[in-house]
Amino acid sequence: MQIADSPLARKLGSFVLLTDTELETLEALHRRRRRFVAGKDLVHQGQSDQSAYVLAKGWACSYKMLPGGTRQIVDFQIPGDFFGLRSILFRTSDHNVEPVTKIEASEILATDLLDAFQRAPRLATAVLWAASRDEAMVVEHLVSIGRxxxxxxxxxxxxxxxxxxxxxxxxxxxxxxxxxxxxxxxxxxxxxxxxxxxxxxxxxxxxxxxxxxxxxxxxxxxxxxxxxxxxxxxxxxxxxxxx
Amino acid sequence: MQIADSPLARKLGSFVLLTDTELETLEALHRRRRRFVAGKDLVHQGQSDQSAYVLAKGWACSYKMLPGGTRQIVDFQIPGDFFGLRSILFRTSDHNVEPVTKIEASEILATDLLDAFQRAPRLATAVLWAASRDEAMVVEHLVSIGRxxxxxxxxxxxxxxxxxxxxxxxxxxxxxxxxxxxxxxxxxxxxxxxxxxxxxxxxxxxxxxxxxxxxxxxxxxxxxxxxxxxxxxxxxxxxxxxx
DNA sequence: CGATGCTTTGAATATTTTCAATATTTGTGG
DNA sequence: CCACAAATATTGAAAATATTCAAAGCATCG
Missing domain, CATH: 1.10.10.10 (Winged helix-like DNA-binding domain superfamily/Winged helix DNA-binding domain)
Structure with a gap:
């Protein structure tokens, strides 16, 4: 089994020992490399048909706006991190994502991800694990703000x-x-x-x-x-x- | 395709149209029905080999303790809700779960869940979706407390x-x-x-x-x-x- | 009915925000 | 490389928000 050097493969590989097929399927998700400038949102609360991304370079943040015009940043993303996953699974996004610096990221369309899960089913479990790890961070953030x-x-x-x-x-x-x-x-x-x-x-x-x-x-x-x-x-x- | 009446099947079914095999696999997760009294934790922060549960009756809460003796409740669970999923995926639990009332719940062992994913791979995607929905609630909770x-x-x-x-x-x-x-x-x-x-x-x-x-x-x-x-x-x- | 836990209120204190003003840093074009 | 504008950081003072401590009133359940 070869070792893939994408940050995503490295991350998921720490939970699931990935086969060659799984590694190839993962690598295929990294077509569509994009660049974005700082400060301009690339995922929009309330919009449908949004993509998910894997961050390659730079920092981004996910946040929600409130009626009064204030916002709450939920999470910062650094290289190797996923973002916008919920925009895919729920068809419409419940949050915004803004690059903090200029960034580079691989765009992952909804169909890309669902097809990948079909081709290599254990990837779904691996992504579930990665998402749970992100959730653990949000929980710790909640504890911080609450107490x-x-x-x-x-x-x-x-x-x-x-x-x-x-x-x-x-x-x-x-x-x-x-x-x-x-x-x-x-x-x-x-x-x-x-x-x-x-x-x-x-x-x-x-x-x-x-x-x-x-x-x-x-x-x-x-x-x-x-x-x-x-x-x-x-x-x-x-x-x-x-x- | 029959309609299963377990709350879990109903919840996951709203995301994935479940086949008979998938429904059967889900139902099999509901052996091991347990009862617990109010106020006595059933998942423990820091302990390994914990189970996950699907709540059938009553209310529970997930929380984290802080060094000073205070705690932050992250989420309440009502009938149909999952809890303790992260205790399975991370082998050791990062939070506690306490029944608020007396409760009834189905215990799901780590192997049960991973076997189910192997037998019916789309269930992993469905559980990913359900977990993301729970994460969305935690995020909204974070926003509440923050702003x-x-x-x-x-x-x-x-x-x-x-x-x-x-x-x-x-x-x-x-x-x-x-x-x-x-x-x-x-x-x-x-x-x-x-x-x-x-x-x-x-x-x-x-x-x-x-x-x-x-x-x-x-x-x-x-x-x-x-x-x-x-x-x-x-x-x-x-x-x-x-x- | 008595004990226990939960709710309610007051007063003093602590924490955090808001508003306002002034430095400092950073980026941009000349 | 400098000058300027814009963004970011810093500080003070007053006001709002929430906590703590303490005490008393209500439910509830065996």
Missing amino acids: RNGEERMAHFLLEMSARLMLVGQGDRTGFDCPLSQYLLADALGLSAVHVNRVLRTLRHDGLVTFQRGRVTFHNIDALAELAGFDATYLDHDGPLLR | RNGEERMAHFLLEMSARLMLVGQGDRTGFDCPLSQYLLADALGLSAVHVNRVLRTLRHDGLVTFQRGRVTFHNIDALAELAGFDATYLDHDGPLLR
């Missing part, structure tokens, strides 16, 4: 992003490059942008972490994890369950 | 529960029976129990909704939906995508 204060939320968020980025070979224990503005952080963490600024100042003054000029630098990652109550098990790959 | 105030959150929550209950034939436009205490509501909505009480008083005084002695009564459901910014599309079934 952690500003500092704890920020700490947890930065640690989670760091762990996710390290899984795809970006950043290290000292920190990571981060293209998010304080407005984006606010929309994600359920805070005001002003408060995000104050929270970052507090964490900086306490010698825990610095976020300046697009770079997150950890000064005391253990104290930060302690503050956040951070437990990365929900991100861990354990080795394939399906053989 | 709505106490009154809006409560309004949204009550409307969502009403819509979900009506899908399984419980309650109507005038209201529904609800076994949740203000403590449970607080843990779900990311508020304190005291504040939940004040929020309910405000909604009652404003003539929108009354929640007393286990019964939710809508007085002005349109105004309530307006206040909450409630849009039920994320709960809608559209008719099967897979034939």
Whole structure:
């Protein structure tokens, strides 16, 4: 069995040991490489016949708009991540996706995905697993917003992003490059942008972490994890369950 | 093709037109009917080899504990709902499940589910769809906690529960029976129990909704939906995508 | 009927937002 | 490479929102 080097194959392969047919079917999903500029939505809440994507380069975010004009960012996507899957399964999208930076992504049409599941049925189980992993992240995000204060939320968020980025070979224990503005952080963490600024100042003054000029630098990652109550098990790959 | 009357078959059938084999395979998942008393967890955060369940009677909730001893309820389950799916896919559970009332549920072992996927591969796609629908609810919950105030959150929550209950034939436009205490509501909505009480008083005084002695009564459901910014599309079934 | 859990209310405090103003950084065209 | 405009970050003060602590009133169920 050959090793595929697409991020998607690597991710799914950690759950299901993929056969050659399955690998080929996966690779076929990567025709239709697209580029998008930052800030212009590529999946639209309420629209039908939207595609899903696998992100290859750059950062994006999924969010929902509220009647008052505010929004809540549900999730950030980094290279190797899926997005827009629900737009396929529900025919019409319940959320928006906006590139945070300029991005490159493979577009996956509804029929592509359903055909792939027909050709290689175990892929459906693998995608179910990947989607559940994403759901676990949303759940942890929910817990953060529901029960952690500003500092704890920020700490947890930065640690989670760091762990996710390290899984795809970006950043290290000292920190990571981060293209998010304080407005984006606010929309994600359920805070005001002003408060995000104050929270970052507090964490900086306490010698825990610095976020300046697009770079997150950890000064005391253990104290930060302690503050956040951070437990990365929900991100861990354990080795394939399906053989 | 016969019509199966299990809630699971009805739910998955709204996404995939199920064949006889698929229906039989589904029904086989309903051996192992279990009863549980209220308040005693049946899925445990951090434990491995946990089962998933399909709820037949009663209400349950999924939640996560935090280091400080507080908890965040992620989701309530009502008859027909799945829970503990992630405990199977990840071998170890990242959350707890507690019966709110006494419940009856069918236990589904990891091997049961994976065998069923092998025997009837389209079931995996159907379960992916159902899991995505659950994820959409968690996302809406996240949005609520992140960007709505106490009154809006409560309004949204009550409307969502009403819509979900009506899908399984419980309650109507005038209201529904609800076994949740203000403590449970607080843990779900990311508020304190005291504040939940004040929020309910405000909604009652404003003539929108009354929640007393286990019964939710809508007085002005349109105004309530307006206040909450409630849009039920994320709960809608559209008719099967897979034939 | 008595114990227990749930609901209700008040008052003081903590957290977060909003509004407003001022720095700083970044990107762009000349 | 500089100057300028736009975007982003920072700070203060007042107001809104929600929490905590404490106490009392109601249900409910054996």
